[in-house]
Amino acid sequence: MSCARLVFKRLKRLGVYPKVATSNIGFQLMLYSAGGLFYLLQQIQNRNKPVAPVCRSQAKPHKRDTSTVTFMDVAGVDEAKQELEEILEFIRHPKRFSAMGARVPKGVLLYGPPGTGKTLLAKALAGEAGVPFLNMSGSEFVEMFVGVGASRVRDLFKEARMKTPCIVFIDEIDAVGRQRGTGIGGSHDEREQTLNQLLVEMDGFNAKKGIVVIAATNRPDVLDPALLRPGRFDRQIVVDRPDLKGRLDILQVHTRGKPLANGLDLMVIARRTPGFTGADLGNLVNEAALLAIRRGTKCIEMNDMEEAVDRVMAGPQRKSRVMSNKDKKLTAYHEAGHALVGMLLPHTDPIHKVSIISRGRAGGYTLTLPAEDHYYQTRSELFSQLTVLFGGQAAEALAFGEVSNGGYNDLVQATELARKMVCEYGMSEVLGPITYVRRKEQVFLGRDILENRDCSEKIAGTIDNEIHRLIQDACAKAEEIIGANIKKLNLIANSLLQRETLSGEELKNLLNIPANQ
Numbered sequence: 304m305s306c307a308r309l310v311f312k313r314l315k316r317l318g319v320y321p322k323v324a325t326s327n328i329g330f331q332l333m334l335y336s337a338g339g340l341f342y343l344l345q346q347i348q349n350r351n352k353p354v355a356p357v358c359r360s361q362a363k364p365h366k367r368d369t370s371t372v373t374f375m376d377v378a379g380v381d382e383a384k385q386e387l388e389e390i391l392e393f394i395r396h397p398k399r400f401s402a403m404g405a406r407v408p409k410g411v412l413l414y415g416p417p418g419t420g421k422t423l424l425a426k427a428l429a430g431e432a433g434v435p436f437l438n439m440s441g442s443e444f445v446e447m448f449v450g451v452g453a454s455r456v457r458d459l460f461k462e463a464r465m466k467t468p469c470i471v472f473i474d475e476i477d478a479v480g481r482q483r484g485t486g487i488g489g490s491h492d493e494r495e496q497t498l499n500q501l502l503v504e505m506d507g508f509n510a511k512k513g514i515v516v517i518a519a520t521n522r523p524d525v526l527d528p529a530l531l532r533p534g535r536f537d538r539q540i541v542v543d544r545p546d547l548k549g550r551l552d553i554l555q556v557h558t559r560g561k562p563l564a565n566g567l568d569l570m571v572i573a574r575r576t577p578g579f580t581g582a583d584l585g586n587l588v589n590e591a592a593l594l595a596i597r598r599g600t601k602c603i604e605m606n607d608m609e610e611a612v613d614r615v616m617a618g619p620q621r622k623s624r625v626m627s628n629k630d631k632k633l634t635a636y637h638e639a640g641h642a643l644v645g646m647l648l649p650h651t652d653p654i655h656k657v658s659i660i661s662r663g664r665a666g667g668y669t670l671t672l673p674a675e676d677h678y679y680q681t682r683s684e685l686f687s688q689l690t691v692l693f694g695g696q697a698a699e700a701l702a703f704g705e706v707s708n709g710g711y712n713d714l715v716q717a718t719e720l721a722r723k724m725v726c727e728y729g730m731s732e733v734l735g736p737i738t739y740v741r742r743k744e745q746v747f748l749g750r751d752i753l754e755n756r757d758c759s760e761k762i763a764g765t766i767d768n769e770i771h772r773l774i775q776d777a778c779a780k781a782e783e784i785i786g787a788n789i790k791k792l793n794l795i796a797n798s799l800l801q802r803e804t805l806s807g808e809e810l811k812n813l814l815n816i817p818a819n820q
């Protein structure tokens with residue numbers, strides 16, 4: 304048997320689709336990295352990529368299928384499932400509803416972060432009901448030429464009317480459904496015409512005939528209020544990141560039918576993955592299966608899962624990346640700085656791992672993991688998080704007398720966090736409990752931040768001062784901790800140079816901190 308076929312057979316046995324996980328740093332957990340230079344290079348590369356010529360076809364077929372997905376394939380979003388079950392009931396027994404004179408929603412809006420299973424839920428509804436699933440993305444409606452989007456909407460609903468009962472799914476509805484009059488997302492007239500056509504279609508059909516329109520978005524805040532009026536998308540369902548039990552359920556769904564080693568405890572993995580979405584967890588299981596294949600074993604072991612968690616969080620290890628001794632030393636001190644500040648400061652999440660092996664875009668990384676899921680963070684916790692972000696540069700400054708550009712990513716994260724604390728969470732004593740949120744549509748256009756707050760110039764100046772002050776305080780705190788603990792910093796950095804990666808436990812042993820602290 305050829306090598307490729309052998310690998311394929313193994314892939315099939317482990318239920319794997321060969322796809323590399325992309326790193327996702329949008330988790331609740333923090334990833335402190337020395338990856339600034341890498342990041343910059345990648346940005347520049349992306350910018351220089353040639354833009355594909357725009358080609359446009361008048362008639363675009365709708366993607367349609369009869370879904371084989373069922374509610375069994377969706378986990379961790381129980382409330383959303385319950386809400387959709389009522390709609391399923393309606394599709395199955397419309398007469399029961401009309402006998403009661405009950406009005407059933409024509410449109411359902413699913414909203415929540417990317418990858419939480421919105422598309423999957425819509426497909427599962429169609430699968431359960433055994434009705435056709437007509438699927439189109441809002442971005443496909445938005446065209447440069449006036450009238451094209453509107454005619455696509457017409458075609459979609461025409462097809463739906465011919466196929467009743469059916470489910471029409473419009474993904475990324477914000478692409479077409481942004482508030483009118485903002486002139487964002489495609490040409491102004493075109494998008495408004497498309498949106499108007501959608502409103503006309505929604506008003507035009509009779510829900511009793513059995514067309515249910517489901518739309519999904521990550522940005523419900525930008526939608527035109529007309530879309531949310533009764534008789535349109537009047538049922539709104541949040542599809543959020545799963546909690547601990549939800550993550551366990553999703554892991555069970557994705558490991559179904561895959562060979563798992565005896566000692567593999569999915570609960571441990573669920574505990575280690577707060578902030579992961581369903582898509583991240585699916586990715587994680589797939590990565591673990593790929594790692595098992597690479598090791599040549601017959602089943603997925605705990606180690607594969609553990610490594611897969613790190614991969615999904617921070618990208619694959621790049622052991623082959625050659626680092627000069629100077630860079631290695633710099634990375635070791637930088638990461639040791641994050642780790643040390645994280646260990647010694649109160650109100651921080653426990654350090655899970657610190658490493659100078661580059662992963663994804665990061666030169667090295669320090670991972671923290673909350674002991675349990677938390678949804679709210681206090682000012683002290685956020686300030687500690689800010690301080691840990693400056694631990695890297697503070698250590699560089701102390702060890703080498705100056706900082707490098709390796710802390711770029713930390714600074715981006717820190718600036719954004721400080722801005723949120725001041726402008727969104729009301730955590731500045733000078734400004735008080737008030738929000739100065741940027742107007743989203745202008746941020747979308749990438750204009751300068753200062754122009755975009757709904758506030759006077761004087762307040763804008765105070766906002767800047769407050770952000771600056773927070774950052775300086777956090778920076779000073781990080782420097783103070785590092786300065787007072789030089790021996791410990793050297794100890795961690797040297798240990799990293801020797802062993803490359805240290806677990807939270809090993810760090811505690813190194814610093815003689817009891818395990819339960």
Ligand SMILES: Nc1ncnc2c1ncn2[C@@H]1O[C@H](COP(=O)(O)OP(=O)(O)OP(=O)(O)O)[C@@H](O)[C@H]1O
Nearest residue numbers: 376377378417418419420421422423553581582585
């Ligand atoms: N709740 C979940 N249960 C099981 N698998 C999930 C769940 N959420 C996501 N997944 C996995 O992730 C994949 C992608 O999810 P899906 O496309 O439904 O997310 P989405 O919320 O629609 O994201 P986007 O907003 O980016 O379109 C699914 O095909 C599935 O494999």
Ligand SMILES: [Zn+2]
Nearest residue numbers: 335336337695
């Ligand atoms: Zn860093």
